[in-house]
Amino acid sequence: MLTLRVDADTVARTRLAPSPASESVAWLKLTAASGRHPVFGDPGPLARASLAHPDVALLADLLPQNGDTYTPDLLTPQPGTDAQRRDVLDEQIAQIEAAAQDDLETQLFTYTRTHWSRPLRPATRRIAESGRMQRRLANGLARFWRDALSDGWPELRSIIDQDIAQRATAIVTHGVGRALGALHPDIDWTGDAVTLATSWDGDIDVTGRDLVFAPSVLGRPDVVVQVDTPGKFVLYYPAQRIGAGRDRRSGSIEQVVGNVRAALLADLETARSTAELATRIGYTPGTVSYHLSALHRARLVTKVRAGRYVMYQRTARAAGLLEEARG
Numbered sequence: 001m002l003t004l005r006v007d008a009d010t011v012a013r014t015r016l017a018p019s020p021a022s023e024s025v026a027w028l029k030l031t032a033a034s035g036r037h038p039v040f041g042d043p044g045p046l047a048r049a050s051l052a053h054p055d056v057a058l059l060a061d062l063l064p065q066n067g068d069t070y071t072p073d074l075l076t077p078q079p080g081t082d083a084q085r086r087d088v089l090d091e092q093i094a095q096i097e098a099a100a101q102d103d104l105e106t107q108l109f110t111y112t113r114t115h116w117s118r119p120l121r122p123a124t125r126r127i128a129e130s131g132r133m134q135r136r137l138a139n140g141l142a143r144f145w146r147d148a149l150s151d152g153w154p155e156l157r158s159i160i161d162q163d164i165a166q167r168a169t170a171i172v173t174h175g176v177g178r179a180l181g182a183l184h185p186d187i188d189w190t191g192d193a194v195t196l197a198t199s200w201d202g203d204i205d206v207t208g209r210d211l212v213f214a215p216s217v218l219g220r221p222d223v224v225v226q227v228d229t230p231g232k233f234v235l236y237y238p239a240q241r242i243g244a245g246r247d248r249r250s251g252s253i254e255q256v257v258g259n260v261r262a263a264l265l266a267d268l269e270t271a272r273s274t275a276e277l278a279t280r281i282g283y284t285p286g287t288v289s290y291h292l293s294a295l296h297r298a299r300l301v302t303k304v305r306a307g308r309y310v311m312y313q314r315t316a317r318a319a320g321l322l323e324e325a326r327g
Helices: 008-013 020-032 045-050 054-061 088-097 101-115 122-130 133-174 176-181 259-266 274-281 285-297 316-326
Strands: 002-005 187-189 193-196 202-205 211-216 224-226 233-238 301-306 309-314
Touching: 020 045, 020 054, 020 088, 020 133, 020 211, 045 133, 045 285, 054 122, 054 133, 088 133, 101 122, 101 133, 122 133, 133 176, 133 211, 133 259, 133 285, 176 187, 259 274, 259 285, 259 316, 274 285, 274 309, 285 301, 285 309, 309 316
Parallel strands: 002 202, 211 233
Antiparallel strands: 002 193, 187 193, 224 233, 301 309
């Protein structure tokens, strides 16, 4: 059992917050392992195509595989308190880029050796030792987010916000301790500590520190505690009502994250240019161009130059995905 010792100051600073970085890392882990989410299913071709980018591949190489039990905490920074003034993901990406070299080396060289069944690849170690890894990891997270999750964040954020609102009501009605103890069967409140049922024992002093509880959608059903970055404590628990009211037949995250791209694919039975598509679906040419590039990398559209224009058309694979979604 893991015990987090708290005091009145910790309780006063305990908060609930979304973590888009954690959602991205959870989705990337599933993508790299060819896994499926229990509600949202297969990550899909856009997520897999993103793995071809070297910075996304580097990020994926630092995620647990084949029963490994450790994800470096620096990949999922503690969400800050200024979400109203700044985008939470931008803030987390900036924290990754600013991670101290000593913390990075401790997590990658020491903790992975303890908790992984495989050694860190020599090429990955060299990048870490060069001092360039923080920037590349930040870029990899930003790239995977844009390619695979940005379109669907409003719906995922809605699930998270609903969970936070319900927990906040429970705190007002029943108090902090009872509300925290109801987060998950593996989490308990003892009056002076938060305990978590784990396969390893530990006792950590978090007095006077922020303790953040982050509802997780794509990391479900796991409960994860993050304590290895000095002064940064986060506990991730499964959000409530994931998939409530959704049609499970599709089993695809594309139903959640593909609003713009689905509209493009639906309109590309006939070859069309970027400018024509922008006019037809009501987005700027730059936005349309970005999404077409992602669809092309995932082999869901073809492109052919015709005079001054580049014409896009959906592939047979994309047509099959659309048909499956309709069914």
